Amino acid sequence: MTSSPAPGAPPVLRAQALTKTYGDGQSRFDALKGVSLEVHRGESLAIVGKSGSGKSTLMHLLALLDRPSTGVVEIDGEDAASAPTRRINRLRNERFGFVFQQFFLTAQQTVLENVTLPLLVAGVAPRERARRGLAVLESLGLADKARNRANDLSGGQKQRVVIARALVNEPDVIFADEPTGNLDSTTGEQVEDLLFGLQRERGITLVVVTHDDDLAARCDRRVTIADGLIVGGADR
Amino acid sequence: MRTTDVVTNATRNAFRSKLRTTLTVLSLFVGAFTLTLTTALGAGVNDYVSRQVATVSTGDALLVTPAASADSSEGPTRFDPDGRQQSTQPNPLGSGTLLNADDLETMQGIDGIERVEPVRQVVIDWVAPADGTEEDRYELDINPSSSLGRSDLIAGEQLDDGKGAAQIVLQDEYVDALGFGDAESAIGETVELGYTDAAHVARSIEAEVVGIARTSLFASGAGVDASLTDVVSEAQAIPGQPEAYVLAVAHLDGPGGGAVTEEDIRQVKAQLADADLTGQTVEDQLGVIQTVINGIIGVLSAFSVIALLAASFGIVNTLLMSVQERTREIGLMKAMGMSNGRVFSLFSLEAVVIGFLGSAIGALAAIGLGSLISSALAAGPLADLPGLSILLFDPVNVLAVILVIMLVAFVSGVLPARRAARQDPIDSLRYE
Structure with missing residues (x-):
């Protein structure tokens, strides 16, 4: 790790007694029943669990895509769960990058346009968008594909484009939801290498949601979720 | 997202499904075409009448x-x-x-x-x-x-x-x-x-x-x-x-x-x-005649408004499909921090772009064809009424027609755009 957390610095993500309840009355469903968790800067954390265990809900709460029913989510010590929507949108836009199992690339647009989407949302000027987009594509060896349509790429290339899109806004945390779930094992491994390389070289915090034990094993730490509770946390 | 980016993206999105957009634009075209012609007819006849009535008396x-x-x-x-x-x-x-x-x-x-x-x-x-x-x-x-x-x-x-x-x-x-x-x-x-x-x-x-x-x-x-x-x-x-x-x-x-x-x-x-x-003052005489003319023009315009009403449902439909197709994209943009307001403007502007295309093309076609008809009529059946240009295309009226149709398109876009804006990024990005 090139950047270890400064002593005494607040964790980049902190969750305290998170609960999330969907519906009420008969159809009430407690997805999370009180989860506390700290993620330190520069580390990689795997959230594992069976489907329906609440691991995705936990990631959504940590990534500020959803608000907890009770409990606190802090970003660098700042309470984010109760912040106004506009602030939360900015936090997500500036601090987080997302890699999903599916690529979610817009087929008709060029690779460059897909990669610069976070910058478009942020309101960066077109010229600056292109410059930063090309730089990040270059670093991932995709510079020659910048003007291609996203549809014309192979699966592995697409996932690299998705990672480029997650990186373009220079985030502190990348959330990866089953990042290799859609890839064959060889390309899956290449994508894993890429993600962990970024974590090591750039000090980016990595939060990976997966049910793949091999992937979880490569992370610094893993927490296992079952029935909305952390049942096991182990430092490697 | 910058406002200029919203506009360019909305315009590009409108052309993503060319056939669908073209059909919606066509339905607006019909409304715009008729409305431009009826207002031009009203303006032409009213202009003629006011000049004619002015020949009857002056001043106070x-x-x-x-x-x-x-x-x-x-x-x-x-x-x-x-x-x-x-x-x-x-x-x-x-x-x-x-x-x-x-x-x-x-x-x-x-x-x-x-x-x-x-x-x-x-x-x-x-x-x-x-x-x-x-x-x-x-x-x-x-x-x-x-x-x-x-x-x-x-x-x-x-x-x-x-x-x-x-x-x-x-x-x-x-x-x-x-x-x-x-x-x-x-x-x-x-x-x-x-x-x-x-x-x-x-x-x-x-x-x-x-x-x-x-x-x-x-x-x-x-x-x-x-x-x-x-x-x-x-x-x-x-x-x-x-x-x-x-x-x-x-x-x-x-x-x-x-x-x-x-x-x-x-x-x-x-x-x-x-x-x-x-x-009776000249205005009284003018008023009586123009009331009758405006009544007739009003009835004619009502028909084009009906056409526009039908077209507005077409817009709603087109945009709902567009929102449906782009669920993932909307979810992604929202996950990346795009505000509900920006998502709303993106889709309602797409409706306005469609409205502008339909109304502008319709108005231009109406002016083109109308001018031909007008000069043909002036040379033939209406030659006995010199000074009458039956279709008078007042730029203000034409602009008003275009703006009204763009407004209609915007209103039609509100429902789909709201649906897009209210989408939950988690639901949009769900896969199983």
């Missing part, structure tokens, strides 16, 4: 006619030796009853009326060039109210009652017949007018051509000034017959010689009504 004048008889008693009306005469000739400006000397006196006595000029009917038999022979004589009608009105002039000036010399404003069809080169060269020339006096003696009078006018819908016939009518009507008056006039023009003056206000006109009208007379 009331056209006074006997009030329409509302005698409901049964049986024949009892004879009144001082009563009004009935007209033997139909007149577009008056009712069947004629004004008599008493009426003129009454009018003169009303507060706010400065002077009263009775309109006399004179009959001119022919017109000829000053040095013309009998072969050069042409029949001529005189417009009874011409000395008070403005003509729709091609060349020259309006009649000027102050000069005292006999003046005439001829219709343009007489220019060739009387041997003038063109309308301009006829100005200042003298023509000879022939008439028959009360004793059936043929007489003639010379008049200077001061203007050449377009043939007019309401004020048909040549215009002559008061001095000429005075001479002719005196000669044609049958001795012993009481004075009778089709109508009179009451010139108003404001209190203390100031400007005439609405209130002054209203008071004079009320006093005229008490005297069993009806006073």
Whole structure:
């Protein structure tokens, strides 16, 4: 790790007694029943669990895509769960990058346009968008594909484009939801290498949601979720 | 997201599904096309009418006619030796009853009326060039109210009652017949007018051509000034017959010689009504005619509005499909921090872009085709109404049509855009 957390610095993500309840009355469903968790800067954390265990809900709460029913989510010590929507949108836009199992690339647009989407949302000027987009594509060896349509790429290339899109806004945390779930094992491994390389070289915090034990094993730490509770946390 | 980026992206998104957008644009096209044509028709006819009505009177004048008889008693009306005469000739400006000397006196006595000029009917038999022979004589009608009105002039000036010399404003069809080169060269020339006096003696009078006018819908016939009518009507008056006039023009003056206000006109009208007379301003006459025209145009426009209504459902449908297709993309943008408001503007602007395309193309097509139809009609069936351009494409109206349709498109886009804005990124990005 090139950047270890400064002593005494607040964790980049902190969750305290998170609960999330969907519906009420008969159809009430407690997805999370009180989860506390700290993620330190520069580390990689795997959230594992069976489907329906609440691991995705936990990631959504940590990534500020959803608000907890009770409990606190802090970003660098700042309470984010109760912040106004506009602030939360900015936090997500500036601090987080997302890699999903599916690529979610817009087929008709060029690779460059897909990669610069976070910058478009942020309101960066077109010229600056292109410059930063090309730089990040270059670093991932995709510079020659910048003007291609996203549809014309192979699966592995697409996932690299998705990672480029997650990186373009220079985030502190990348959330990866089953990042290799859609890839064959060889390309899956290449994508894993890429993600962990970024974590090591750039000090980016990595939060990976997966049910793949091999992937979880490569992370610094893993927490296992079952029935909305952390049942096991182990430092490697 | 920057506002310019919202606009460019909305425009690009509108063209993503070309066939679907084209069909929606077509449905708007129909509405825009019809609405542009009906408003142009309204503008064209109204413009013509207001020019035509302006030929009847000027300024602060009331056209006074006997009030329409509302005698409901049964049986024949009892004879009144001082009563009004009935007209033997139909007149577009008056009712069947004629004004008599008493009426003129009454009018003169009303507060706010400065002077009263009775309109006399004179009959001119022919017109000829000053040095013309009998072969050069042409029949001529005189417009009874011409000395008070403005003509729709091609060349020259309006009649000027102050000069005292006999003046005439001829219709343009007489220019060739009387041997003038063109309308301009006829100005200042003298023509000879022939008439028959009360004793059936043929007489003639010379008049200077001061203007050449377009043939007019309401004020048909040549215009002559008061001095000429005075001479002719005196000669044609049958001795012993009481004075009778089709109508009179009451010139108003404001209190203390100031400007005439609405209130002054209203008071004079009320006093005229008490005297069993009806006073109408040009605006009143214009209003009645234009109300009828606007009513007809309104009905026509209603049909294009129905077409637009149908098209607006098309927009709703198109955009709902678009939102459906782009669920993932919307979810992704929202996950990346795009606000609900920006998502809403992105989709509602897409609707506005579709609206603009449909309305602009529709309006342009309407202007193109309408101009062709208009000039074809003016050369053919409507050649007898010179000065009438049946379709008048006023830039303001065309712009208003385009803006209204863009507004309709925006309103249609609200429902789909709201749906997009309210999407939950987690639901949108779910996969299983």
